[in-house]
Amino acid sequence: MGRILLCLCCLAASLGAHAGEVLVAVAANFTAPMKEIAASFEGATGHRARLAFGSTGKLYAQIRNGAPFEVLLAADSETPAQLEALGLTVAGTRSSYAIGRLALWSPDPARVDAAGRVLADGSIRRLALANPQLAPYGRAAEQTLRALGLWQSLRARLVLAESISQSYQFIASGNVPLGFVALSQIVRGGALQSGSAWRVPDDLFGPLRQDLVLLRPGEHSPAAAALLRFMASPDAHRVLRDYGYEVPR
Amino acid sequence: MSGVEARFRLQREGFSLDVALGLPGSGVSVLFGPSGCGKTSVLRCAAGLTRADEGVMRIGEECWQDSGTGRWLPTHRRPLGYVFQEPSLFPHLSVRGNLAFAGKRCGRRDPPDGDLLELLAIDGLLDRMPSALSGGERQRVAIARALGTSPRLLLMDEPLAALDAPRKREILPYLERLHQELSIPVLYVTHALEEVARLADHLVLMEQGRVVMAGPVGEVMASLESPLAATDQAAVVVDARVSGHDASYGLTRLDVNGVELWTARVSCEVGHRLRLRIHARDVSLALFRPEGSSITNILPAVIEAIAGERAGDDAMQCLVRLRTASGARLLARVTRRSRDLLALEPGMVVYAQIKAVVPVI
């Protein structure tokens, strides 16, 4: 037990020594862009961002149970609001850092047309999407199908993934011919990487706002404050666009 | 002379044990009885492997357990040797390792006793693993290992029962030699009369968790009240000395306390002591010394008692106990009809004709 104590003390001391470090909890679907943003953040500010990835739900549970994260980049807007209601955040720091976009995608270059008419042509036997009850992108996909009046007819053919990552994996691995993914998963440098896709118009689903918030452990951290500022910088916005996110107004 | 006191009371579902034994401090005491009569339980209680509800276990001055005073030595603190029915060698140790296991724990570092290894003929097996031994070899090693702890008491639980007949014949001579060499008391469990006849000095007959009869083997076996008397196996054992050979007829003359008996030639030197078994069914009686009988061994004897005399006893046969001039006892099985025709009764002098004398050693 003494050793554990010693380990913890060393850990605390070593953390204190690097004043310019911030521990960031990042929603898993924001992994790739955040790695790029963190790299340019480090270059621009000299602070270091340590990134811990996980699903927003898990991160929420961890924060409620004492996780030492200083900043949370969630995949939705509800989670940061709930944490704020619990008093686990620093007041007035919650804001949107990105707005997600939904796409219907298939690795097959000829499968999805640019207007998404494939959804209605009766050719679909299986369609992947994230579970609407678990993931914001799933909810957006459901709203889209309902808006198109296709929810009832396609309902029996839906393959529900536990997250938007899994939805992407179902499709990319060829197990499901097409489905809904986040635009950020299939776009690089503003261009579709492979296959065929339909960018779902924003008026078919509620906005996919991704919010960040400063958590209690980061209250007095200059590095955390710097990261929050950096998330609104042109450098960060360039990365967001690159990955198919919309920049919040 | 220090004796062994063993008293145990044990109540288990469907079985109860209640025995009080006072056994001699040397020689082999055999616990004999049908399976399930509690022989093995007595042995396990004596070893402390089973804890009797009430029990006393003493070897001479040493007390191993006494529920009256609360004294209890666990098995590993009791200086005893135990030979189990199936040869239970440690499979991960060689013969040498198995023997050393015992030696180390009684504070002996030196190699196993060479005489013992030779006596049990395992001195050539030391580097073998148990899996490379025959059943008989394993049991011999197990016996040597049990003796390797320098025990105050040797407990043997049907050590031959798991072996086939040839293996039994292979081991019995070793046991007999041990019997002659060992100075510690041995408690030996068996349900084979053959082993009783060959090994027992003291015999304890058990039935249903109780001791039915106990005493020197000659007395118990010659008793008309013993459960053995009622069986076809009724017999006496007598100790004899080889007093001469008759090479021309291929016979050996034996001396039983001054009485002369003849038997088929045994390859022992004159003076050698051996043990005889005389079955009751091989002894017939005559009122006068028979003339011109083909039977060689004819002895005068006095009828001590007759079993199955009660009126209305409908058994065809009865058992007669005789006492020879030398004091040796014999049992004779005769029909009730013969008994009545000859008007046999205690105190009469008769002539016992012995058809067969079987040396067991």
Add this chain to the structure above:
Amino acid sequence: MPELTLAPEDWQAIALTAKLAAVTLSILFVIGVPLAWWLARTRSRLGSLVSALVAVPLVLPPTVLGFYLLVLLGPQGPVGRLTEALGLGLLPFSFPGLVVASTLFSLPFVVQPLQATFSAIGERMLEVAATLGAGPFDTFWHVVLPLSRPGLLSAAVLGFAHTLGEFGVVLMIGGNIPGRTQVLSIAIYNRVEAFEYAHAHLLAGGLLAFSFVALLALQFINRAGVGAPGMLRGGA
């Protein structure tokens, strides 16, 4: 195709994983061997209860187990309050926390093979040892353990491999913090989430190969142990 080499954070994750598996395995043996022995010997009802408790991680989804551990060890949980009161701080999101979680969820993988092996030894060998003057601890050390060698090996390999591969619980209790609680399985997950599939394949392939070799070695050793008793020589 970008050049494939392991990044420092991968090495960090590998080292952390190896350390975690080694520490966990040591603790598992210290706890698991006596526990399995007790379970193999006891006739009390408590034995069945403890047996069932030990097996819980086999049936509970790892994230569920992780979640409850998180709550239990967290600042509002009873264990968390205790560790804080003792001045140890909180266990989640630290290496000791990972060790606690790994020990719990790998426990059945160590206890069950050990229990099976110990049960198979049977009463007779213990009685023989006792009649030869060996006390309980002596018997355990010089008879039970040498006779249990294949079971001990199985338990070690299964416990080690399972700790290496676990994901759900360590992600929940550890928080995926690079250099502190980010183990190999989580590093793989991160690579997948970041679309760095080649990298993920490399790490996963390494983990797979290692686990496979370990399990294969176990098979060989166990087979050899059965075929040639001489292999088991030694001990006392």
